[in-house]
Amino acid sequence: MTTLLLALIAGAVVGLALGGLGGGGSILAVPALIYLLDFTPVAATTASLLIVAATTATSLYTHAKDGNVQWRAGILFAAAGIVPALLGGTLAGRLPEALLTGAFSVIAFVAALRMLRPQQSAADHSRLPVQPARAAATGAGLGAITGFLGVGGGFLAVPALVSVLGLKMKGAVGTSLLVITITSLAALTARTGTAHGLRWEVIAPFTGAAILGAWDGKHLAAKVSGATLQRVFAWVLAAVAAVMLLDALT
Structure with a gap:
């Protein structure tokens, strides 16, 4: 199978997951780039940031048209993550590849477990007072993860x-x-030194397929139970995380 075809298929799968789940699908981009398209872990996480930024910015436009973006809250939340995203992006290029792969596998396991847990209703939290310190700490943590591992963190x-x-x-x-777009762009500015390992002939079709796949994912979500999609994706993600952890340890 040619590299171009693999990039298109992998991008479409990532886009379908992203569109069908409303977030989290982009975490498959890194293992797809490493194990299917022969990127190094550092190059894969950098390329993933590019893919994440492009797909989330496109989806942001459609959500903003529907009035589903809280701009002030999102900008303030993302602002707390900009510096950690810069630091995470810088650190990622200086660590052993096995450590980076192992760290990614742990985050992937966390994502899978969270998706398998019953979701709490937003009504459970809507009346709680906002704690600025907690909001800033959470935004900083999300920024660090985005910058370090190249995942959107939806x-x-x-x-x-x-x-x-x-x-x-x-x-x-x-x-x-909005938060993911801002932190991804911040992380990319810290990764300019890792651009030499990128292959644009792979990233471009991967990104295009992901954007188109996200639109199809929305239609898929309308036909299949969201809980079913989430469970299937969670088990796939757990399996991918296990493979990556084994790879990091051997």
């Missing part, structure tokens, strides 16, 4: 925006796209 950002800021689910999903 699987963490959405529940954080619900529980910490008390946003309703639709607003949390839309606002998380």
